Amino acid sequence: MPRIPKKNISGVLSDIKPPAGGRRLPAGRHGISTPPKRTPSPRSAFGRGVRIESAPPPRTRTRFRTGRIALLALLALLLGIGVYGGLLYSEKGGALASMGAAVEAFKDSVRFFTELNPGEAKRSLESADKELKDIRDRGEQYGIWSVAEVGGKIWPTLERFPRAFRLVEALTRSAIEIAGSAEELKANGVAYFTSGEGGKLLGELESVRANAEKIRKLGEELTALSSDLESFVALPIPDNYLEWNTEFLRTEEFMDGVLALLGAPGERHVALFFQNPSEMRPGGGFIGSYADVTVERGAMKGLDVRDIYDPDGQLDEKVIPPKPLQAITTSWGARDANWFFDFPTSAQKVIGFLExxxxxKERGVVFEGAIAVNTDVIESVLELVGPVELPEYKLTLDAGNFLEEVQKEVEAGESKRVGEPKRILRDATPIILDRLGALDDAGKRALALRIAAHLEHGDITFYFRDLSLQNFFLAHGLAGAAADLPQPFFGDYLAVVNGNVAGGKTDIYMRQEVAVRSAIDVQGMVKTDVTVKRTHTGANARYSWxxxxxxxxxxxxxxxDVKLVSLTGDTPKTVRAPINYEKNGYRADPDVVRLEANERxxxxxxxxxxxxxxxGTTGTLRARYENPxxxxxADGGEFAVILEQQSGVRERIRYELEAPPGYIWREANDTRYVYESEDPPKRVMTTLTLKKI
Structure with a gap:
């Protein structure tokens, strides 16, 4: 029997055939599929003109091959991800070290900024940035970052870590830009402001604002990402991150306020108060002179130095002065409005009288705010810029003679005889500002450090109506504001506030010592003794004032809530109203009424x-009071101590606090806590904790 060629054999053979014309079983029943359809075909190998149409070829082998290929591809992908994941994991240590270095550099930069040294902050950040770049370059060389992005579709952590790394890079670069802008402002900011190059000043300020916002947002994103990475790695997020975030938000708002003040079209006015600590007033010294600083497009357009009596001479307001001041004046004005220990309150009063x-008023001038500067600051500046020659006065001003010579010119000089007693300040101020702009790098750094010290002691204080500015100054203790006390307040608060009323210029020769002794009894009642000793050392001074x-x-x-128990050593004095204020149409100031009627x-x-x-004598005033x-x-109970110093006053202070019976102060590990300083800062705040023994 001849062989049938294989090419003629159908790919599907069936040994079960349905009977011709017979009944068909339903498809799929008993596991038998529907037979193929018969169609005539002359080419059938079985004759009779009929061929059996084959069913579709089986796909079992094809599907197996496709699945095997997919499986192999998946295994290869996973292997690749595993390899690169391993590389990523091995690089993780170096990346974390670099990220940690960046965070440490960020911390260092904050310290350098506090020290007013942005150059060092920039160098520290640039060093960290180089480490980050080296790690990033290695990752790109091995393709780690690209594979991590792909692998992140399967294991999201792979993609999150590189993203966190990029965030740290971006954050560091923004910090470098802020440091660069701060360095430029330190070097040339004063010159830009005084020489008419306001555009450059505004450009640097805008850069600081934009980068502060970037850092805040990058930090928020990085912090959110760190929680997703906890199972893989702990990112080096600083413990005080929230404080930093708040600070950058404050900086954004502050820069918005500065840019609005300096960059707005049209003229803006800021009052510059020259406070004289030789004649103390509660807000920091008698404001005998002031300057109207006109600002436009980031630059100083004008500087008009005036005697405070100039605007008061054109004041029609009738306001009843504080009772002690009625001994020397009938009406209240800008000259005497620095009557409140809280500088923002005093500044508002002075600005109100000026306007x-x-x-x-006739020119529609509105003051955006005020900056108060004590003469101590000007003396520090003169130590750096050198003597200022004033040929017209046949005088050279320096740090050693500034206050005395200016006082002499104001009290008895030619300027007073021609009706311009403060002209010497008007002539000297522009020269000093020009010298400041010309300081070299070492001089600018020394100036920055001295300004920082004066800010700490309250020798420079700020008040602005724009809350974005004022809130910044309040938050950093630069507003000269009295501390807000929490309610309820368990603790000691003390501020000794002096007000020279017809006492010449004698405060420059006064030496003040303050001693406070508080004790808490077994019921928790606080009893306090305060002693204020003032010594007048001016008996042999050259001038009568x-x-x-x-x-x-x-x-x-x-x-x-304090109740006064006793007061000794004070000077009896009665001040009577010089006129009938009500009959003459004078109005009362609500803050003065609150102070005098309610002792608040x-x-x-x-x-x-x-x-x-x-x-040549010493006076001692003693007050005893208790808090009802x-x-x-209880163990762990807290007691707050807040001691505030008056701007312009240098005093020695000693504070003692005795714990109640059966307790010690945890911070002192003793029953007695003592604070003592020859030159305390503007504000001292301490929270002490009771420990039961």
Whole structure:
């Protein structure tokens, strides 16, 4: 029997055939499929003109091959991801070290900024940035970052870590840009402002603002990402990240305010108060002179130095002065408005009187804010810029003679005889500003450090109506504001506030010592003794205004619930109203009424007394008071101590606090806590904790 060629054999053979014309079983029944359809075909190998149409070829082998290929591809992908994941994991240590270095550099930069040294901050950040770049380059060389992005579709952590790394890189670069702008502002900011190059100043300020926002947003994203990476790695997020984030938000808002002030079209006015600590007033010194600083497009357009009596001479306002001031004046004005320990309150009063004066009212001048500067600051500046020659006055001003020579010119010089007693300040101020702009790098760094010290002691204070500016100054203790006390307040608060009223220029020769001793009894009641000793060392001074009797209206600001037990050593003095204020149409100031009628100032109780000291003598004032609100006595109980110093006053202070029986102060590990300083900062705040023994 001849063989049938294989090419003629159908790919499907069936040994079960349905009977011709017979009944067909339903498809799929008994596991038998529907037979193929018969169609005529002359080419059938079985004859009779019929061929059996084959069923589709089986796909079992094809599907197996396709699945095997997919499986192999998946295994290869996973192997590749595993290999690169391993590389990523091996690089993780180096990346983390570099990210940690960046965070440390960021911390260092904050310290350098605090020290007013942006150059060092920039160098520290650039070093960290180089480490980050080296790690990134290695990752790109091996393709780690690209594979991590692909692998992240399967295992998201692979993609998140490189993203966190890029965030740290971007954050570091933004910090470098801020440091660069700060360095430029430190080097040339004053010159840009005073020489008319306001555009450059605004450009750097805008860069600081934009990068502060970037850092804040990058930090928020990085912090959110760190929680997703906890199972893989712990990112080096600083413990005080939230403080940093808040600070950058404040910086953004502050820069918005600065740019709005400096960059807005049209003229803006800022008052610059020259406070004289030779004649103390509660806000920091008598404002005998001031300057109207006109700003436009980031640059100083004008500097008009004036005697404070100029606007007061054109003031029609009738306001009743504080009672102690009625001994020397009938009406209140800008010259005496620096009467509150809280500088923002005093600044508002002074600005209000300035704007009410015809000098400014008729021109529609509105002051955006005020900056107060004590003469100590000007003396520090003169130490750096050198002597200022004033040929017209046959005088050379320097750090050693500035206050005395200016005072002499104001009190008895040619300028006073021609009716311009503060002209010497008007002539000297532009020269000093020009010298500041010309300082070399070493001089600018020394100036920055001195300014920082003056800020700490409250020798420079700020008030602005724009809350984005004022909130920044308040948050950093630069507003000269009295501390806000929490409610309820368990603790000690004290500020000794002096007000020279017709006491010459004697405060420059006054030496003040303050001693405070508080004790908490077994019921938790706080009893306090305060001693204020003032010595007048001007008996042999050259000029009469220094040898005069120091007539001082002193206020002790204490906790609001305090009850005065006794007051000794004060000077009896009665001040009567010089006129009938009500009959003459004078209005009362609500803050003055609150102070005098309710003995309240800035939320504190005010204990007022005259305290007069003659030249060559020492006076001692003693006050005893107690707080009727008992402190809860328990292990871990907290007691706050807040001591504030008056701007312009240099005093020695000693504070002692005795713990209640059966307790010690955890911070001192003793029953007694002591704070003592020859030159305390503007504000000292301490929280002490009771420990039961």
């Amino acid at each position: 009410a004066s015809k000098m400014y 220094y040898r005069a009797t120091n007539q001082n209206y002193l206020r002790l600001l204490v906790a609001p 100032e800035s939320g504190k109780k005010a204990i007022g007394a005259w305290f007069t000291v003659k030249a 609100v008992p402190m809860p006595l």
